[in-house]
Amino acid sequence: MAIDSLASYIYDESLDGNNGSLPSNIEDIDIAKAKKDLGINNKIDNKDISVRLVVVDIDKYIEEHFKKCVKKTLTIPIYLDKFATKNKINFSKLLKEALIEKLIKNKTKLIVLFLYI
Numbered sequence: 001m002a003i004d005s006l007a008s009y010i011y012d013e014s015l016d017g018n019n020g021s022l023p024s025n026i027e028d029i030d031i032a033k034a035k036k037d038l039g040i041n042n043k044i045d046n047k048d049i050s051v052r053l054v055v056v057d058i059d060k061y062i063e064e065h066f067k068k069c070v071k072k073t074l075t076i077p078i079y080l081d082k083f084a085t086k087n088k089i090n091f092s093k094l095l096k097e098a099l100i101e102k103l104i105k106n107k108t109k110l111i112v113l114f115l116y117i
Contacts, residue, residue, distance in 0.1 A: 002054045007061040026053055 013019075029051050035044070074091060076084075084091065 002052065003056045003061070004065075006054050007056045007058060007065070010056075010058055011062055011066060026051055 031049050031051065034040075035049070069092075072095075074095065
């Protein structure tokens, strides 16, 4: 799950035009500061929190998880089907473009945060 979270975050940042920052040096991570920044309850003892190295091949992950297509069934009025087919409209391409446009216009984002304690 940490790989999924990290890869999704990096991919989302790249879509927003952010190239991201360099990875943190694992030895420089301050658990107390991270708890404060994340608003984690101070009742959790620092000894119960560990820092883990997460390695992900972004290009491979994107190819396997974000570029796969799924088949969907589309129901439209017959006159639209005939007219679109006659005009060589690619239904999959049109639907994909319309969904992307709608999601970008509405600034819809999926943000997933996993915190392991």
